[in-house]
Amino acid sequence: MNYINEEYIEDYIRSILPESNLYLQKLENYAEEYNIPIVEREVAQLLRVLIKIHKPKRILEVGTAIGYSALVMAEATEGNCYITTIERRKDMVKIAEKNINNTIYKDNIKILYGEAENILPNLKEEYDFVFLDAAKGQYLRFFNWCMDLTKKGGLIVSDNVLFKGMVASDKLVVRRKKTIVKRLRAYLKYINHIEGYTSCIIPIGDGVALTYREE
Numbered sequence: 001m002n003y004i005n006e007e008y009i010e011d012y013i014r015s016i017l018p019e020s021n022l023y024l025q026k027l028e029n030y031a032e033e034y035n036i037p038i039v040e041r042e043v044a045q046l047l048r049v050l051i052k053i054h055k056p057k058r059i060l061e062v063g064t065a066i067g068y069s070a071l072v073m074a075e076a077t078e079g080n081c082y083i084t085t086i087e088r089r090k091d092m093v094k095i096a097e098k099n100i101n102n103t104i105y106k107d108n109i110k111i112l113y114g115e116a117e118n119i120l121p122n123l124k125e126e127y128d129f130v131f132l133d134a135a136k137g138q139y140l141r142f143f144n145w146c147m148d149l150t151k152k153g154g155l156i157v158s159d160n161v162l163f164k165g166m167v168a169s170d171k172l173v174v175r176r177k178k179t180i181v182k183r184l185r186a187y188l189k190y191i192n193h194i195e196g197y198t199s200c201i202i203p204i205g206d207g208v209a210l211t212y213r214e215e
């Protein structure tokens with residue numbers, strides 16, 4: 001129970017999703033066995049739909065882990081995109097590289113090893129789709145760098161923005177997460193009011209925010 005949706009709603013939504021491809025299923029099982037956080041299946045499906053509508057050519061991801069969401073996005077574009085994904089843990093980078101190299105998308109995905117805080121300010125390319133899925137407490141900083149990196153008409157998707165419901169209700173906030181919750185609230189307020197952008201929050205998974213950069 002993550003206090004965002006009733007369990008029966010989550011179970012129902014997951015029960016009607018089509019099965020993932022075999023190599024994605026293997027990654028889902030691996031993530032579960034080794035307790036590695038990857039996007040929930042309904043969030044993966046949202047990414048697929050957004051990508052099929054938006055047809056991005058260049059995608060930036062912050063938070064690779066084992067490469068699951070990068071592969072979901074590559075598959076959704078049928079390989080017609082180039083994905084740059086950032087990960088700070090060397091062990092994750094190695095696993096993700098192995099997983100990605102086993103697929104037909106190995107030439108579509110490049111992993112940058114390091115702290116996003118060091119890499120984002122130095123990126124030179126522009127992207128039409130950005131997926132933030134790392135260090136929730138840093139989203140506002142990440143977003144400010146991504147504003148320069150996102151093309152007009154581009155989309156920034158941020159995962160885990162409701163953080164187990166804590167962002168929406170003080171009653172749920174546990175003491176040691178107070179700072180992250182405070183920062184996420186500031187982030188959501190910011191992206192909902194900043195000129196030139198239109199945002200919405202979707203209460204699926206752990207909460208997903210979509211931010212469109214106006215043309």
Ligand SMILES: C[S@@+](CC[C@H](N)C(=O)[O-])C[C@H]1O[C@@H](n2cnc3c(N)ncnc32)[C@H](O)[C@@H]1O
Nearest residue numbers: 038039063065068069087088115116133134135
């Ligand atoms: C939720 S997982 C990413 C899951 C992945 N997007 C997926 O769904 O398959 C978050 C990852 O971000 C990485 N991370 C956290 N903070 C980071 C930072 N500041 N810079 C780069 N990577 C970071 C963590 O090591 C972790 O592997």
